[in-house]
Amino acid sequence: xxxxxxxxxxxxxxxxxxxxxxxxxxxxxxxxxxxxxxxxxxxxxxxxxxxxxxxxxxxxxxxxxxxxxxxxxxxxxxxxxxxxxxxxxxxxxxxxxxxxxxxxxxxxxxxxxxxxxxxxxxxxxxxxxxxxxxxxxxxxxxxxxxxxxxxxxxxxxxxxxxxxxxxxxxxxxxxxxxxxxxxxxxxxxxxxxxxxxxxxxxxxxxxxxxxxxxxx
Numbered sequence: 001x002x003x004x005x006x007x008x009x010x011x012x013x014x015x016x017x018x019x020x021x022x023x024x025x026x027x028x029x030x031x032x033x034x035x036x037x038x039x040x041x042x043x044x045x046x047x048x049x050x051x052x053x054x055x056x057x058x059x060x061x062x063x064x065x066x067x068x069x070x071x072x073x074x075x076x077x078x079x080x081x082x083x084x085x086x087x088x089x090x091x092x093x094x095x096x097x098x099x100x101x102x103x104x105x106x107x108x109x110x111x112x113x114x115x116x117x118x119x120x121x122x123x124x125x126x127x128x129x130x131x132x133x134x135x136x137x138x139x140x141x142x143x144x145x146x147x148x149x150x151x152x153x154x155x156x157x158x159x160x161x162x163x164x165x166x167x168x169x170x171x172x173x174x175x176x177x178x179x180x181x182x183x184x185x186x187x188x189x190x191x192x193x194x195x196x197x198x199x200x201x202x203x204x205x206x207x208x209x210x211x212x213x214x215x216x
Contacts, residue, residue, distance in 0.1 A: 030176065031157075031175065031176040031179070033157050033171055033172055033174045034172055035170065035171045035172050036170050037167075037169040038159060038167050038169055039159065039160045039170055040156060040157060040162065040168060041157065041158065041162075041170075042072070042077070042080060042156040042163070043156060044074070044077050044154035045154065045181065048151055048152050049150045049151070049152065049181060050150065050183075051183050052076065052125070052149060053183060053184040054075065054125070054153070054181055055123065055125075055184055056123045056154075056155075056180075057178070057179070057181075057182070058073060058120075058155065058176045058178060058179045059177045060088070060115055060116075060117060060118065060119045060176065061118070061175040061176060062117060062173050062174060063088070063090055063173075063174055064173040067089055068165070068168050069089060069090070069157075069168065069170060069171045070088060070089035070157065070164075071155070071174055071176060072087055072088070072155060072163065073086045073123040073132075074123075074152075074154035074155065074156060075123055075124070075153050075154075076125060076147045076148075076149065076150065076151040080162050081100060081101075081102055081103040082102065082147055082151075083147070083154075084100075084144075084147060085097070085098045085099075085100065085156075086098075086121070086123045086140075087163075087164055088115065088121065089114060090114045091113070091114055092114075093111045093113060094111065094114055095112045095113065096108070096110075096111045096140070097123075099144055099147065101146050101147065108130060108142035109130075109140050109141055109142035110140060111140075112132070112134075112139045113139075115135075119134050119135050120134075120178075121133070124184055125184075128144055128145040129143060130144060157174060
């Protein structure tokens with residue numbers, strides 16, 4: 001697994017309400033928000049990812065039980081107007097997958113409930129399959145082929161000019177930690193044989209089909 005370096009780039013027109021670092025009990029490289037209404041930010045890793053098939057993982061350290069203070073996971077960020085996201089905020093049926101294409105946000109798939117504090121969240125995409133996991137359990141998925149470039153991975157929070165709801169805000173209670181990015185298998189390159197071989201050497205329990213033989 002590739003751990004991204006602690007170098008982040010702010011995207012968008014909003015002033016940056018988030019920071020990374022050690023301060024006041026904050027763990028190293030934890031993403032912590034400051035309290036601000038109708039404000040948000042997108043932060044990306046400093047370089048594009050080498051493959052478009054990758055996943056973003058983060059630990060939800062804290063999430064204030066207020067519905068208008070979301071946090072985000074991003075992947076395939078081409079620029080501030082073209083990306084995929086998972087929007088996570090407190091409540092039942094309040095979270096969703098999104099795409100942003102040419103500056104327009106569109107919800108994808110079905111809404112889901114907010115994860116528990118301490119959950120390991122994962123947003124991943126292979127080919128055109130976008131999936132979101134909560135502690136290893138798939139809770140949302142969608143198929144979309146609008147953005148194919150690898151782009152950058154990232155995190156964010158709040159609202160303002162560039163995120164889903166402009167009136168959303170940020171709060172110092174919301175914290176994300178242990179951000180990492182790793183490559184997924186490229187499904188388009190998996191070769192499936194047209195038929196099974198007619199003879200497979202090995203014991204019957206090892207046979208995949210057809211006629212089997214014995215080990216010498």
